[in-house]
Amino acid sequence: MIQIDERRTRGKTAVLPPDKLERVWAWGGASSGMCYVYRPTTTEGLQRVFELARQSGRSVGLKGGGNSYGDAFMNSENIVLDLARMTRILDWNPETGVIQVEPGVTIEKLWQYILGDGWWPPVVTGTMKTTIGGCAGMNVHGKNGWQAGPIGEHILAFDLMLPSGEIVTCSRSENSDVFHAAIGGFGMLGCFISLTLQMKRVYSGYLAVETAAPANLREMFELFHAHVDHTNYIVGWIDAIAKGDALGRGDAHLAYYLPPGADPNPQLSLSLEHQQIPDTIFGLIPKSAMWMFMRPFMNNVGTSLINTAKYVAGRVGSGKRYWQTHAAFHFLLDYIPNWKRSYGPGGLIQYQPFIPKENAQEAFGDILRTCQKHGLPNYLSVFKRHRPDDFLLTHGLDGFSLAMDFLITDGRKPEMVRLARELDAIVLAANGRFYFAKDSTLRPEVVQAYLGTETIQRFMALKQRCDPKEVLQTDLWRRLFR
Numbered sequence: 001m002i003q004i005d006e007r008r009t010r011g012k013t014a015v016l017p018p019d020k021l022e023r024v025w026a027w028g029g030a031s032s033g034m035c036y037v038y039r040p041t042t043t044e045g046l047q048r049v050f051e052l053a054r055q056s057g058r059s060v061g062l063k064g065g066g067n068s069y070g071d072a073f074m075n076s077e078n079i080v081l082d083l084a085r086m087t088r089i090l091d092w093n094p095e096t097g098v099i100q101v102e103p104g105v106t107i108e109k110l111w112q113y114i115l116g117d118g119w120w121p122p123v124v125t126g127t128m129k130t131t132i133g134g135c136a137g138m139n140v141h142g143k144n145g146w147q148a149g150p151i152g153e154h155i156l157a158f159d160l161m162l163p164s165g166e167i168v169t170c171s172r173s174e175n176s177d178v179f180h181a182a183i184g185g186f187g188m189l190g191c192f193i194s195l196t197l198q199m200k201r202v203y204s205g206y207l208a209v210e211t212a213a214p215a216n217l218r219e220m221f222e223l224f225h226a227h228v229d230h231t232n233y234i235v236g237w238i239d240a241i242a243k244g245d246a247l248g249r250g251d252a253h254l255a256y257y258l259p260p261g262a263d264p265n266p267q268l269s270l271s272l273e274h275q276q277i278p279d280t281i282f283g284l285i286p287k288s289a290m291w292m293f294m295r296p297f298m299n300n301v302g303t304s305l306i307n308t309a310k311y312v313a314g315r316v317g318s319g320k321r322y323w324q325t326h327a328a329f330h331f332l333l334d335y336i337p338n339w340k341r342s343y344g345p346g347g348l349i350q351y352q353p354f355i356p357k358e359n360a361q362e363a364f365g366d367i368l369r370t371c372q373k374h375g376l377p378n379y380l381s382v383f384k385r386h387r388p389d390d391f392l393l394t395h396g397l398d399g400f401s402l403a404m405d406f407l408i409t410d411g412r413k414p415e416m417v418r419l420a421r422e423l424d425a426i427v428l429a430a431n432g433r434f435y436f437a438k439d440s441t442l443r444p445e446v447v448q449a450y451l452g453t454e455t456i457q458r459f460m461a462l463k464q465r466c467d468p469k470e471v472l473q474t475d476l477w478r479r480l481f482r
């Protein structure tokens with residue numbers, strides 16, 4: 001039973017029970033806020049939290065796994081509705097690959113549930129800790145963005161609870177405007193309470209992988225151009241510290257599904273035991289301790305050394321072909337638990353611009369040089385290919401993205417703000433877009449410029465229809481739209 005202390009009200013907002021007050025951290029650890037956190041397990045529990053919000057005059061921010069790098073699920077001094085305990089698989093048809101889940105089901109639970117039947121999620125994120133509700137809220141992409149599109153393209157339908165408690169069913173044919181805006185609508189129209197998705201048939205627990213090590217940005221683009229028509233996945237890593245002729249050097253991994261019959265023992269490779277990621281390195285060092293070894297290298301000199309070693313190793317191994325399990329290929333970042341702790345107490349932020357293919361090579365060259373000029377090269381850059389889609393607030397376009405992790409310290413913060421402003425100008429001049437899941441630095445005028453007034457007005461009209469009292473809010477919403 002949820003209680004409000006009616007006697008203790010400040011202005012129009014009631015004071016909520018202090019035992020619900022928690023510090024909620026952005027995934028990157030560079031910002032946080034004190035929030036009243038509620039963790040319902042049922043739709044009735046969820047309805048009661050919305051009722052509490054209406055009575056107490058507090059706003060509600062939705063949280064899945066909390067893997068957005070910035071303030072997308074934070075709602076300082078207000079309610080955070082944490083969906084991570086709504087984890088039931090509601091329906092699964094191993095003949096058709098159609099699954100219905102509650103919003104708190106993680107990508108990890110999803111793939112582990114379906115793989116034995118010969119299916120894999122069509123889009124997965126670089127960590128398996130994300131929830132399906134959170135993935136739909138941001139309309140996430142994978143390493144196959146130009147082929148499979150974002151996850152929204154594989155969502156067949158969902159039930160959305162509005163802050164009034166009403167439940168609306170949405171699909172491409174029913175409430176299609178809400179369908180296309182709530183996916184990617186970062187939790188501002190309603191709360192997904194069940195989602196139905198189409199999975200992808202696979203004939204092996206392995207992918208066939210090839211490596212390459214482009215010597216500069218031009219070669220990286222050439223590699224992607226040459227392979228997008230026939231690979232299923234491509235992802236590049238860029239050494240953001242290399243300069244001059246080596247600017248944009250890195251490595252790339254290309255992966256292909258195995259056709260039926262290629263794997264001599266699919267039953268074995270599709271088993272969960274076979275997909276397990278080992279928890280030690282060389283059978284000795286526990287991976288949970290790895291971040292401590294990485295910590296001394298988290299500066300420009302240390303990262304330069306590591307990047308050079310990684311690039312040279314990539315050159316030596318270039319052209320290698322091998323089979324790798326789906327889990328190992330996709331969830332590389334989960335290999336090193338708590339790796340973000342290596343960034344130290346100030347944490348990290350990510351900046352991921354999306355640039356149309358015609359302008360991408362020049363713009364990403366400018367971006368890398370601008371970061372170096374400010375003395376703030378990023379310590380991890382991931383390069384991907386995308387395609388446009390028809391979701392209202394999409395970040396997708398026919399082009400490329402570069403996700404860059406920046407170390408944050410008190411000393412670096414003012415320079416980081418200046419850098420982000422310069423990068424925003426480069427991205428806008430190149431007709432690029434941004435991604436709320438990774439954002440910590442955008443300003444309303446930049447969002448206005450890339451989304452356009454008409455798109456924002458259409459979204460606001462839907463917000464007015466679904467949430468007229470603006471109960472759903474987050475720190476990100478207030479930063480960019482209010």
Ligand SMILES: Cc1cc2nc3c(=O)[nH]c(=O)nc-3n(C[C@H](O)[C@H](O)[C@H](O)COP(=O)(O)OP(=O)(O)OC[C@H]3O[C@@H](n4cnc5c(N)ncnc54)[C@H](O)[C@@H]3O)c2cc1C
Nearest residue numbers: 064065066067068103126131133134137140141187192437
């Ligand atoms: C290591 C790492 C790797 C990543 N790799 C990728 C990647 O490859 N591709 C990519 O696209 N992203 C990637 N991300 C970003 C991440 O996938 C997105 O931020 C995703 O939205 C996080 O899911 P979550 O469950 O943690 O949701 P949260 O971060 O908790 O929430 C995300 C948004 O969805 C909203 N929301 C949550 N639940 C619901 C719900 N039930 N109904 C409506 N709205 C809801 C929230 O309000 C918030 O705005 C990565 C993040 C990390 C930390």
